[in-house]
Amino acid sequence: MAKATFKIWRGNSEGGEFKSYDTEISEGMVVLDAVLQIQGEQAGDLACRWNCKAGKCGSCSAEINGNPKLMCMTRMNTLPVDEPITVEPMKAFPLKKDLVTDVSWNYEVKKRIKKFKPRTPDAPDGTWRMQQTDIDRVQEFRKCIECFLCQDVCHVLRDHHKHEEFIGPRFLVYAAALEMHPLDTENRLKDLKDDGNIGYCNITKCCTKVCPENITITDNAIIPLKERVVDEFYDPITKFLKLFRKK
Amino acid sequence: MSEYQTFEHDVLVIGAGGAGLRAAIEASAAGVSVGLVCKSLLGKAHTVMAEGGMAAAMANVDDRDNWKVHFSDTMRGGQYVNNWRMAELHAKEAPDRVRELEAWGAVFDRTKDGKILQRNFGGHRYPRLAHVGDRTGLELIRTLQDHGIHQGIEVYMEVTVIALLKDGERVVGAFAYEREHGRFRIFKAKAVILATGGIGRAYKITSNSWEGTGDGHSLAYDAGAELIDMEFIQFHPTGMVYPPSVRGILVTEGVRGEGGVLKNSEGTRFMFDDIPDNYKDQTADTPEEGWRYTQGDKNARRPPELLTRDHVARCIRREVKAGRGSPHGGVYLDIAWIKEKLPNAAEHIKKKLPSMYHQFKQLADLDITTTPMEVGPTTHYIMGGIRVDGDTQASTLPGLFAAGECAAGINGANRLGGNSLSDLLVFGKRAGEYAAKFALENNFGTFDNAQIEERARWALEAFDRESGENPFAIQNDLQEMMQDLVGIVRVEEEMQQALEGIKDLRERREKISLTGNIDFNPSWHTALDLHNLLNVSEAITLAAIERKESRGGQFRDDFPSKVAEFGKVNFIIKKGAGGQMEIRSERIPEMPEELKQIIEEMG
Ligand SMILES: Cc1cc2nc3c(=O)[nH]c(=O)nc-3n(C[C@H](O)[C@H](O)[C@H](O)COP(=O)(O)OP(=O)(O)OC[C@H]3O[C@@H](n4cnc5c(N)ncnc54)[C@H](O)[C@@H]3O)c2cc1C
Ligand code: SF4
Ligand code: SF4
Ligand code: FES
Numbered sequence: 001m002a003k004a005t006f007k008i009w010r011g012n013s014e015g016g017e018f019k020s021y022d023t024e025i026s027e028g029m030v031v032l033d034a035v036l037q038i039q040g041e042q043a044g045d046l047a048c049r050w051n052c053k054a055g056k057c058g059s060c061s062a063e064i065n066g067n068p069k070l071m072c073m074t075r076m077n078t079l080p081v082d083e084p085i086t087v088e089p090m091k092a093f094p095l096k097k098d099l100v101t102d103v104s105w106n107y108e109v110k111k112r113i114k115k116f117k118p119r120t121p122d123a124p125d126g127t128w129r130m131q132q133t134d135i136d137r138v139q140e141f142r143k144c145i146e147c148f149l150c151q152d153v154c155h156v157l158r159d160h161h162k163h164e165e166f167i168g169p170r171f172l173v174y175a176a177a178l179e180m181h182p183l184d185t186e187n188r189l190k191d192l193k194d195d196g197n198i199g200y201c202n203i204t205k206c207c208t209k210v211c212p213e214n215i216t217i218t219d220n221a222i223i224p225l226k227e228r229v230v231d232e233f234y235d236p237i238t239k240f241l242k243l244f245r246k247k
Numbered sequence: 248m249s250e251y252q253t254f255e256h257d258v259l260v261i262g263a264g265g266a267g268l269r270a271a272i273e274a275s276a277a278g279v280s281v282g283l284v285c286k287s288l289l290g291k292a293h294t295v296m297a298e299g300g301m302a303a304a305m306a307n308v309d310d311r312d313n314w315k316v317h318f319s320d321t322m323r324g325g326q327y328v329n330n331w332r333m334a335e336l337h338a339k340e341a342p343d344r345v346r347e348l349e350a351w352g353a354v355f356d357r358t359k360d361g362k363i364l365q366r367n368f369g370g371h372r373y374p375r376l377a378h379v380g381d382r383t384g385l386e387l388i389r390t391l392q393d394h395g396i397h398q399g400i401e402v403y404m405e406v407t408v409i410a411l412l413k414d415g416e417r418v419v420g421a422f423a424y425e426r427e428h429g430r431f432r433i434f435k436a437k438a439v440i441l442a443t444g445g446i447g448r449a450y451k452i453t454s455n456s457w458e459g460t461g462d463g464h465s466l467a468y469d470a471g472a473e474l475i476d477m478e479f480i481q482f483h484p485t486g487m488v489y490p491p492s493v494r495g496i497l498v499t500e501g502v503r504g505e506g507g508v509l510k511n512s513e514g515t516r517f518m519f520d521d522i523p524d525n526y527k528d529q530t531a532d533t534p535e536e537g538w539r540y541t542q543g544d545k546n547a548r549r550p551p552e553l554l555t556r557d558h559v560a561r562c563i564r565r566e567v568k569a570g571r572g573s574p575h576g577g578v579y580l581d582i583a584w585i586k587e588k589l590p591n592a593a594e595h596i597k598k599k600l601p602s603m604y605h606q607f608k609q610l611a612d613l614d615i616t617t618t619p620m621e622v623g624p625t626t627h628y629i630m631g632g633i634r635v636d637g638d639t640q641a642s643t644l645p646g647l648f649a650a651g652e653c654a655a656g657i658n659g660a661n662r663l664g665g666n667s668l669s670d671l672l673v674f675g676k677r678a679g680e681y682a683a684k685f686a687l688e689n690n691f692g693t694f695d696n697a698q699i700e701e702r703a704r705w706a707l708e709a710f711d712r713e714s715g716e717n718p719f720a721i722q723n724d725l726q727e728m729m730q731d732l733v734g735i736v737r738v739e740e741e742m743q744q745a746l747e748g749i750k751d752l753r754e755r756r757e758k759i760s761l762t763g764n765i766d767f768n769p770s771w772h773t774a775l776d777l778h779n780l781l782n783v784s785e786a787i788t789l790a791a792i793e794r795k796e797s798r799g800g801q802f803r804d805d806f807p808s809k810v811a812e813f814g815k816v817n818f819i820i821k822k823g824a825g826g827q828m829e830i831r832s833e834r835i836p837e838m839p840e841e842l843k844q845i846i847e848e849m850g
Binding site: 012026027028029030033039040041043044045046047048049050051052053054055056057058059073075096097098100103104107110111115116118121126127128129130131132135138139142143145146178181184 | 287288289290291292293295296346349350351352354356357360361362363379380382384385386389393394396397404427456457458489490491492493496497602605606609610611717718719720723761762763764766767768769770771
């Protein structure tokens with residue numbers, strides 16, 4: 001059996017450093033296994049989050065050798081184990097301790113987005129009818145496990161710290177899922193423009209690249225939303241036509 | 248008063264899985280103030296992992312379905328030791344609870360005529376599971392979460408309850424710590440709902456997350472409430488077995504519902520070899536008939552792979568023991584074979600079972616559209632739990648309610664797949680409703696500070712020891728012991744050994760010492776969780792010893808058959824006056840005529 005060296009960030013909001021740990025690597029192991037093994041054997045107070053160990057809950061986000069990933073879905077055999085492997089917390093959020101960050105901002109952002117508001121039911125028994133083809137896109141967005149890795153890589157948040165103004169890719173996906181929901185009757189476009197500042201996104205697609213659920217965040221969610229915002233607020237012809245349509 | 252920060256709510260819900268969220272929404276709708284605490288972040292509870300679907304007799308796919316069939320399926324699956332009132336309410340109310348989710352934004356897979364699609368699952372006579380691919384739990388928890396955050400519920404994330412507070416017999420609050428800085432918190436409440444989920448972490452091989460340490464079971468027990476049916480543990484037949492680091496992770500029953508078959512190393516579909524008598528006339532005679540069933544042929548009967556989980560798990564164990572297992576000690580689950588039947592099989596599999604495809608591809612380097620999976624039993628669910636009233640979800644202590652996996656009754660000796668998610672909704676709602684009612688009718692109670700100070704001292708003890716035991720090592724030893732001695736196949740002698748072992752582990756727990764300080768310290772959290780794991784392990788073992796027969800989730804090698812007398816009783820566990828665990832049996836109340844009749848009619 002092989003040994004690997006991990007350099008894991010230890011510290012809190014006041015500061016910290018990488019600490020080195022050697023641990024045995026067995027077949028099929030993922031980074032989370034190694035981190036939990038280190039916790040169990042050498043560093044009982046090493047803080048990290050995890051729940052499902054199967055890529056379903058989005059708890060174990062971290063930066064592994066600098067790449068934002070789920071620790072539970074990163075297999076050791078995809079990493080060069082002859083060199084030390086670094087594991088550090090997400091950078092776009094304040095650190096609580098070790099690998100645990102304060103992601104509460106995300107929960108507050110979500111609360112600000114207007115909730116689902118369905119049209120009146122289609123059938124007398126209070127149910128609706130929807131075709132599968134009409135919900136495929138929304139179902140793609142609803143796969144989101146709220147790992148916040150896309151938030152972590154988005155330069156608007158990570159580098160420019162626009163948390164006050166920009167809601168980030170995760171909540172653009174969330175808004176898209178609501179806006180494209182066949183039953184929804186709410187309009188969130190003004191909020192997306194003014195409070196969410198969707199305009200800050202300059203389509204670098206970094207978010208899409210890291211999404212562990214392979215949601216095509218930029219192409220399928222953000223760009224169509226941007227188009228809707230443009231149609232609603234900037235395009236004079238559509239705006240003019242809309243005046244008539246509303247009647 | 249005490250120096251600890253104190254919060255007051257009319258209703259305090261402990262646990263934010265499906266049951267806790269649904270309860271909090273309902274209580275809040277009744278106009279009372281609601282606090283919701285959970286050990287992890289919101290939306291990460293175990294419920295998020297549920298895959299296959301939620302059972303509700305909506306009859307969208309097969310119009311022969313109705314609540315009566317669902318009721319009788321649930322009772323048969325539970326081998327008739329269920330709380331029949333809960334099984335009845337569940338079957339009647341589940342369809343409304345599912346439709347309500349749609350009104351809150353859930354997006355279920357659809358039938359051709361645009362209704363909620365339903366799929367086949369073990370033990371359900373008709374296609375009954377509303378689902379979203381194989382990520383139904385995510386859809387359920389996210390829908391409740393996104394709806395719930397707008398209902399004025401106060402959420403306390405990463406807060407762990409370590410004791411219930413009492414005023415005489417009545418439960419009047421909870422004592423907790425927050426993980427980040429280890430600070431203690433007091434929650435005063437007029438009514439408390441436990442919705443803490445399961446106990447899987449008592450076993451080595453499990454599909455459960457670290458949260459599944461039986462906290463609610465143990466909190467209720469320590470407070471003096473009764474537990475029931477603790478011997479009944481569900482070992483899910485299909486967990487991953489390879490590579491070692493993923494052992495136990497669930498492979499949804501949906502794979503078999505979509506046509507996946509179980510084979511041994513000789514290539515035999517061994518499930519055809521052992522079909523229990525009471526399921527014979529519901530089970531396919533030939534592989535061909537089984538396949539037609541999975542494809543929606545109403546005249547076909549279900550393949551034996553979709554028999555109840557307890558039975559399938561034991562058949563797998565038998566094959567492995569007889570030397571017909573796969574290289575890593577499981578059997579083969581093959582969905583790739585359906586390419587013989589369907590032109591675009593690979594695409595179909597990816598669409599129907601996306602997370603399974605993903606999970607095997609990423610964690611095992613295996614493509615399920617071309618290669619059979621290796622699977623074996625994994626500890627999945629506990630049918631037993633806090634004893635509750637079927638209508639109100641009230642425990643045996645005033646002011647304390649329970650819902651979801653930590654409450655017991657609906658499932659009897661074995662749970663049917665899909666019945667948990669619907670149980671969370673049906674009884675979460677009821678718990679919320681009746682807890683709110685209780686809160687409106689009662690004032691805040693009082694409790695003495697001694698309760699709190701004693702618990703705080705207990706919680707911090709381990710920090711004072713210079714050297715001692717490692718909590719992770721104790722947890723590991725407990726898990727191995729329960730796996731070996733109180734697992735799928737049980738015998739008296741081994742279980743007596745386990746009771747001794749639990750005693751030793753309790754002593755070792757008293758000697759734990761910890762590294763680091765109180766800030767977000769997993770070794771400390773584990774040390775505290777261990778107390779709960781030891782309580783539930785003891786309860787499981789005691790009850791399993793007393794039930795000298797085999798039924799559902801309990802299989803006794805020394806009493807391999809069902810015994811009619813035991814079919815008439817439940818086992819009940821309670822803390823004795825001297826602090827020791829006590830067990831007694833109680834007769835199951837007589838079922839009303841009309842329910843009896845349904846069971847007879849449904850055969
Ligand atoms: C992989 C997998 C797949 C499954 N698939 C299905 C399926 O397809 N269909 C089905 O019906 N069932 C399925 N089940 C079973 C079902 O998911 C669970 O039984 C159900 O989700 C339990 O929900 P719950 O609300 O009772 O508790 P959980 O979802 O387990 O939530 C428990 C909550 O309690 C909190 N908590 C626990 N202890 C404390 C404490 N001391 N202090 C504060 N908070 C605490 C936790 O943080 C958490 O928020 C599956 C289970 C697994 C593991
Ligand atoms: S595409 Fe937009 S949202 Fe995504 S990372 Fe780039 S700037 Fe951020
Ligand atoms: S969109 Fe993808 S990357 Fe972003 S939070 Fe959701 S799952 Fe994670
Ligand atoms: S632990 Fe759930 S996503 Fe990694």
